[in-house]
Amino acid sequence: MESTQLNSLPDMIPASVIESTGLPDLRSALRFVHRPPSEAQVDRLGESNHPAHRRLVFEELLAHQIALKRLRQKAKSFAAPKVSRGDLLNRLLGRFNFELTTAQQRVIHEIESDIATGIPMLRLLQGDVGAGKTAVAAVIASILIDAGYQVALMAPTELLAQQHARQAEEWFRPLGIDTVMLTSRLTKSKRAPLLERLASARSAFVVGTHALFQVDVTYGNLGLIIVDEQHRFGVHQRMSLLEKGQSVDLLVMTATPIPRTLTLTTYGDMEISRLTEKPTGRLPVDTRTVPNRRLQEVISAVGRAIASGEKVYWICPLIEESEILKLAAAEERFVNLKSLFGERVKLIHGRMNSLEKDSIMKDFLNSGIDILVATTVVEVGVDVPEATIMVIEHAERFGLAQLHQMRGRIGRGLKKSTCLLLYSENLSPLAKERLKTIRETDDGFLIAEKDLE
Numbered sequence: 001m002e003s004t005q006l007n008s009l010p011d012m013i014p015a016s017v018i019e020s021t022g023l024p025d026l027r028s029a030l031r032f033v034h035r036p037p038s039e040a041q042v043d044r045l046g047e048s049n050h051p052a053h054r055r056l057v058f059e060e061l062l063a064h065q066i067a068l069k070r071l072r073q074k075a076k077s078f079a080a081p082k083v084s085r086g087d088l089l090n091r092l093l094g095r096f097n098f099e100l101t102t103a104q105q106r107v108i109h110e111i112e113s114d115i116a117t118g119i120p121m122l123r124l125l126q127g128d129v130g131a132g133k134t135a136v137a138a139v140i141a142s143i144l145i146d147a148g149y150q151v152a153l154m155a156p157t158e159l160l161a162q163q164h165a166r167q168a169e170e171w172f173r174p175l176g177i178d179t180v181m182l183t184s185r186l187t188k189s190k191r192a193p194l195l196e197r198l199a200s201a202r203s204a205f206v207v208g209t210h211a212l213f214q215v216d217v218t219y220g221n222l223g224l225i226i227v228d229e230q231h232r233f234g235v236h237q238r239m240s241l242l243e244k245g246q247s248v249d250l251l252v253m254t255a256t257p258i259p260r261t262l263t264l265t266t267y268g269d270m271e272i273s274r275l276t277e278k279p280t281g282r283l284p285v286d287t288r289t290v291p292n293r294r295l296q297e298v299i300s301a302v303g304r305a306i307a308s309g310e311k312v313y314w315i316c317p318l319i320e321e322s323e324i325l326k327l328a329a330a331e332e333r334f335v336n337l338k339s340l341f342g343e344r345v346k347l348i349h350g351r352m353n354s355l356e357k358d359s360i361m362k363d364f365l366n367s368g369i370d371i372l373v374a375t376t377v378v379e380v381g382v383d384v385p386e387a388t389i390m391v392i393e394h395a396e397r398f399g400l401a402q403l404h405q406m407r408g409r410i411g412r413g414l415k416k417s418t419c420l421l422l423y424s425e426n427l428s429p430l431a432k433e434r435l436k437t438i439r440e441t442d443d444g445f446l447i448a449e450k451d452l453e
Contacts, residue, residue, distance in 0.1 A: 083146075154228065156209070396424060
């Protein structure tokens, strides 16, 4: 960069901040990273702790936060639905076969305070697996529907959308609320009447996938958008759905607990609610660590479990055997287990297309598949109440958050569930500490903080 160009660059950080932090000004920092003195001890770019590098990192984070702040201010400059709870909410609560937890009630009040202002809501709902996010979303949806608005819930996969649609029908249909499901698989003849019901606002609650924001989809009076598994969607996809209404409220949900520092950095344009307790009556998952040499004992135990009608997830870290990392491969384990248990075993992994994955998950939920050999593709997904056992091979190779998310696939029914973490004998002290953490706690937020450490 020519010195004249460099000298003309504006410095967005005030001189007082530069002085108080001890960081160099922008021109000095850029000079150093582009033309470091020959005697400078500089590590690989991005890994140096030199003040010049720290200055550029500081500026990038600051610019990111300012951009998020401006997005929030812009969003709040428009008018949005200004609503409060009505009779439909009480009728919905009467349909629930459970009592709301204290955390759910607190979060509902936080969200209600947003939708009562008349300023578009931008809120992230963080809740551990099984913490009751769907019930919270239904409560808020009922308030908007009661005020005459439509609600759209977007899920990343058709199978997850179907699960939400079934739940919505169970809760809302008996209350006279028209619910529909919209996915890309619908034929033209079935799709057309659904689009008409949405355009005329006759359907108040719609569940779907990316199909919800396609060009030909219009809404009569969209008031609230709920996005499930937020991290599976891009910002542009979220914005495309928001553009389907006028100053729509937005509630995004994630079952992946995120450390507070990362949450504020990533979702700085949003208010944040956290569900920090599980519903009463949910049985804790019994988590055990088992050395690899006891693999045959584990396989025998799995055989006894499926003989008594239970279902099993078997997680492997790789799809194929690696020459470098001698880990259990999903395909190899699938062949091994299929030789023992026949057609009751199926394989699912990330290289399959969504239709294949949805089909296999549906079979695991409904029919003769008793053992599902998988990669981390099952980290998020549908509820399979009969799945009571999860085996994770080479558990030391996974992150804490991943282990916790996968473990959350079981323990969703009435039976006691067990998670078996198979590990290599020669563990590092750090690996031992991580397995100890996952064995001793099921607090997703605590695990997320430990993972960040």
